[in-house]
Amino acid sequence: MAVPKRKMSRSNTRHRRARWNAATPALVPITVDGVRHLVPQNLVKAYERGLLRPED
Numbered sequence: 001m002a003v004p005k006r007k008m009s010r011s012n013t014r015h016r017r018a019r020w021n022a023a024t025p026a027l028v029p030i031t032v033d034g035v036r037h038l039v040p041q042n043l044v045k046a047y048e049r050g051l052l053r054p055e056d
Helices: 010-018 041-049
Strands: 027-032 035-040
């Protein structure tokens, strides 16, 4: 595990943390039981297999 050799200033720490923003997942249209839904791309297979049910 990487360990810093010096103390990082508070300003630099906060500036570094501020750059890490969560991005909204890309939504993909799929059809389940004849109804079109927008679901996250990484969950498409689960919806197609019936492991997840889309919320209306």
